[in-house]
Amino acid sequence: MATATSQLRDATATGPAPALRFDHVSVRLGDRLALSDVTCEIEAGAFVGLIGPNGSGKSTLLRAVLGVVPLSDGEIEVEGQSIAEARDSIAYLPQRQQLALDLPLRACDVVMMGRLRHTGLFRPASRADKDAVTAALERVGLADRRNSPIGEMSFGQQQRVFFARALAQEGRILLLDEPMNGVDPQTQEVFVGLLNDFHAEGKTIVMATHDLNQAMSVCDHLIVLNQRLIVYGPSESSMTEEVLRDAYGVHLHVQHGPAHVDHIVEDLSHHDGEGHHHDAPLV
Amino acid sequence: MLHWFSDPLEFQFMRMALVEVVVVGVVAGVLGTYVVVRGLAFVGDAISHAVFPGVVVAFLANVSILAGGAAFGILTALAISSLSLTRRIREDTAIGVVFAGAFALGVVLISSSPGYTRDLTSLLFGDVLAVTNTDIYLSLGFGGLAFVVAFALRRALILASFDREMALAMGLPVFWLDTILLLLITLTIVISLRAVGNILVLAMFVTPAAAARLLVDDMGRMMVVSAVIGALSGVIGLYLSWHTDLAAGGMIVLTATGIFLVTLLFAPRHGLLTRMLRTRNAIDTPSSAA
Numbered sequence: 082m083a084t085a086t087s088q089l090r091d092a093t094a095t096g097p098a099p100a101l102r103f104d105h106v107s108v109r110l111g112d113r114l115a116l117s118d119v120t121c122e123i124e125a126g127a128f129v130g131l132i133g134p135n136g137s138g139k140s141t142l143l144r145a146v147l148g149v150v151p152l153s154d155g156e157i158e159v160e161g162q163s164i165a166e167a168r169d170s171i172a173y174l175p176q177r178q179q180l181a182l183d184l185p186l187r188a189c190d191v192v193m194m195g196r197l198r199h200t201g202l203f204r205p206a207s208r209a210d211k212d213a214v215t216a217a218l219e220r221v222g223l224a225d226r227r228n229s230p231i232g233e234m235s236f237g238q239q240q241r242v243f244f245a246r247a248l249a250q251e252g253r254i255l256l257l258d259e260p261m262n263g264v265d266p267q268t269q270e271v272f273v274g275l276l277n278d279f280h281a282e283g284k285t286i287v288m289a290t291h292d293l294n295q296a297m298s299v300c301d302h303l304i305v306l307n308q309r310l311i312v313y314g315p316s317e318s319s320m321t322e323e324v325l326r327d328a329y330g331v332h333l334h335v336q337h338g339p340a341h342v343d344h345i346v347e348d349l350s351h352h353d354g355e356g357h358h359h360d361a362p363l364v
Numbered sequence: 365m366l367h368w369f370s371d372p373l374e375f376q377f378m379r380m381a382l383v384e385v386v387v388v389g390v391v392a393g394v395l396g397t398y399v400v401v402r403g404l405a406f407v408g409d410a411i412s413h414a415v416f417p418g419v420v421v422a423f424l425a426n427v428s429i430l431a432g433g434a435a436f437g438i439l440t441a442l443a444i445s446s447l448s449l450t451r452r453i454r455e456d457t458a459i460g461v462v463f464a465g466a467f468a469l470g471v472v473l474i475s476s477s478p479g480y481t482r483d484l485t486s487l488l489f490g491d492v493l494a495v496t497n498t499d500i501y502l503s504l505g506f507g508g509l510a511f512v513v514a515f516a517l518r519r520a521l522i523l524a525s526f527d528r529e530m531a532l533a534m535g536l537p538v539f540w541l542d543t544i545l546l547l548l549i550t551l552t553i554v555i556s557l558r559a560v561g562n563i564l565v566l567a568m569f570v571t572p573a574a575a576a577r578l579l580v581d582d583m584g585r586m587m588v589v590s591a592v593i594g595a596l597s598g599v600i601g602l603y604l605s606w607h608t609d610l611a612a613g614g615m616i617v618l619t620a621t622g623i624f625l626v627t628l629l630f631a632p633r634h635g636l637l638t639r640m641l642r643t644r645n646a647i648d649t650p651s652s653a654a
Binding site for chain 2: 168185200203
């Protein structure tokens with residue numbers, strides 16, 4: 082589109098548009114305010130960890146960028162464009178519970194879904210699409226499992242297939258919703274390596290995670306969320322005692338140093354904002 | 365043996381019936397793949413009941429029952445699709461209430477017909493040997509449409525079934541895809557009415573597709589295999605019915621059921637007996653199990 086190109090040119094003239102711009106974004110899910118007045122700009126090339134307690138709106142924020150949940154207020158821009166215009170720049174790794182894994186699909190079929198916007202609905206897959214699928218499966222180390230039924234793969238392998246699908250989308254912005262939740266250490270290592278490669282290529286990454294330790298060690302920026310934006314900034318300076326208290330509602334003593342960070346993480350991974358314990362049985 | 369196949373072909377109505385069951389078998393096989401993988405069997409059953417009043421009205425008015433069924437069926441599919449937009453009433457409950465009611469309306473309507481029992485039987489259980497030219501043209505038209513659209517939209521339909529969120533994120537109109545799928549299923553149900561009748565329609569969808577699911581691991585091949593099993597069931601069932609002088613609709617569905625049972629036992633990878641034998645072999649020769 083001519084307008085999109087000219088917009089891009091304008092943007093480069095005044096410095097590059099941020100990869101993502103949230104302008105007073107609020108999202109209402111039913112009666113609940115899931116996100117309230119979130120404003121921040123994520124610059125291109127940032128590797129952002131999105132953290133916060135369960136139900137703090139991490140997934141909602143990602144889904145809002147995808148245009149899957151409507152905003153009740155505010156605006157989101159992707160590389161200076163509206164969400165609908167920017168669908169091709171975003172790649173996405175969803176949370177797993179929404180997937181129908183019992184469908185008869187092979188690993189390569191799932192990865193090919195990532196090519197839908199390249200191929201279009203009606204044209205057959207091109208050489209480039211097939212090559213992209215093969216390359217993506219190779220990058221996640223599953224080249225030899227391309228014809229395996231997705232339902233018969235292990236949890237970690239399935240997650241790698243979804244990662245490959247996100248790679249095949251070839252977006253400049255990668256959104257990941259708890260990609261390492263419950264995966265084996267080997268897959269986790271593969272993912273961290275791939276994310277670092279991505280980051281080195283200058284792509285923007287936003288990764289929701291409940292693992293503070295990991296977020297602090299692999300991401301260069303953090304968004305701490307609890308319905309509202311508690312803080313957005315570089316990983317080292319963002320994680321203060323006050324921020325943690327605001328986000329998780331517990332009083333914690335923070336000292337910098339890997340040992341203490343590990344300690345905090347252990348405490349928080351079991352803790353939930355506002356005193357809710359979603360995992361606890363109802364009595 | 366050759367006569368077993370060739371003799372029935374001398375009759376025009378048998379040739380027409382064969383065309384009808386092949387069309388129905390192929391189209392229901394393809395759409396049945398979606399019904400099975402998306403768990404829409406109950407919805408399919410409901411639609412087949414709901415089209416009944418339309419079928420009866422068409423029958424009494426001496427119009428093709430497929431036309432009457434299609435008119436009612438399209439309304440039904442749209443109603444189900446809209447029901448999914450509200451979360452107040454559980455969908456299956458609402459479907460159950462409305463469509464049992466529709467079926468009852470059909471029964472009451474046909475009880476006003478003089479040849480009540482005979483007519484009811486032919487509508488409920490099919491009467492493929494009475495298939496008319498109009499029925500065949502309508503079957504080819506509706507069935508061809510359902511087949512072409514299901515094939516053309518397969519990528520979008522499969523993505524929307526597998527991962528709604530991703531489908532929405534890619535800008536696909538998921539609600540309309542669901543509605544289109546229901547409409548295609550409805551058209552296919554309607555064209556199956558002549559072949560197997562109202563009660564047995566569901567079998568033409570789920571049985572071949574379920575057998576196919578045991579044989580292959582991807583949607584594309586599942587559709588092909590399911591279509592082949594559907595068409596084979598139609599042809600074999602019709603011949604069996606001819607030679608045994610037993611109900612055609614029932615024979616067609618029983619053939620499909622037979623194919624399913626054989627598959628269930630002997631499918632190369634997922635068959636029950638196959639798996640049992642494999643386990644036994646693995647125990648006998650422990651080295652191969654490692």
